[in-house]
């Protein structure tokens with residue numbers, strides 16, 4: 001494999017953003033002159049929503065802010081130095097979801113995005129324009145140009161109800177029991193320009209340690225995505241988002257429960273399935289805490305590699321990314 005291979009990462013928001021920072025660092029260590037074409041990030045847009053007349057893309061923004069170095073590392077999401085003056089006005093008007101934070105700086109991005117969408121640009125073009133503000137060292141692509149916002153069917157205790165994923169996640173903190181996740185419009189969605197090309201040209205496709213159900217799930221559900229991965233010459237390596245049988249940060253285990261997958265590094269690998277058996281993985285990287293599951297992963301036809309998987313800082317994350325690159329080169 002070349003000093004700096006071509007890499008495509010499939011990613012959700014915060015976990016995906018952290019991982020992508022580590023991958024950029026790993027590529028730069030191999031070749032300081034590594035360029036944008038060598039790292040493409042295909043980002044989940046299932047979290048996207050319309051709110052107060054503007055279009056939000058939480059995962060796209062998380063990855064973009066992380067690569068730009070303008071993310072709030074203490075809070076774990078959003079922009080550094082954020083304020084909420086507009087949000088407090090919207091609350092006074094009763095015009096927004098009171099439990100959903102719309103930061104002023106964030107709103108700048110949402111307004112720019114909405115304006116360009118109104119002008120007729122595709123989502124891919126809008127993401128490229130937003131991203132061009134910074135030298136990200138990576139190309140960002142939405143998983144699709146179509147609107148396929150994730151809805152959750154929940155059991156309220158007295159009946160069934162559907163709501164936007166963000167309402168369930170942020171307002172109810174995922175406490176209402178989810179029965180199903182759906183992306184209306186997905187059947188007629190397609191890959192946006194650049195995604196199939198990037199996957200075909202890649203040496204390595206990495207499934208980031210992101211939520212398997214609501215971040216990676218929608219990406220793999222876009223018609224054409226699985227086929228593009230199946231036919232690629234790239235090695236496909238997944239990094240486990242589960243460490244020691246836990247989801248690390250957040251409430252992702254509730255999502256796995258809903259689709260009948262155990263919160264286990266092996267169960268998630270089996271859920272993604274071996275590429276030889278019609279799935280997407282050639283190799284799966286498990287945390288040291290889950291080393292005992294390596295044989296189960298291998299029995300599912302997926303090469304297993306054990307490595308520390310805590311993304312504590314860029315150095316630790318770059319080491320994980322480097323292992324993903326090396327596993328692909330085997």
Ligand code: GDP
Nearest residue numbers: 012013014015016209210211215241247252311
């Ligand atoms: P979101 O879209 O902001 O929810 O972020 P993602 O879907 O990209 O990632 C969320 C997932 O990242 C969590 O459910 C965790 O399983 C995983 N995660 C978070 N921190 C770590 C970490 O340090 N190591 C690993 N391996 N996974 C992590």
Ligand code: CA
Nearest residue numbers: 012013047059
């Ligand atoms: Ca997300």
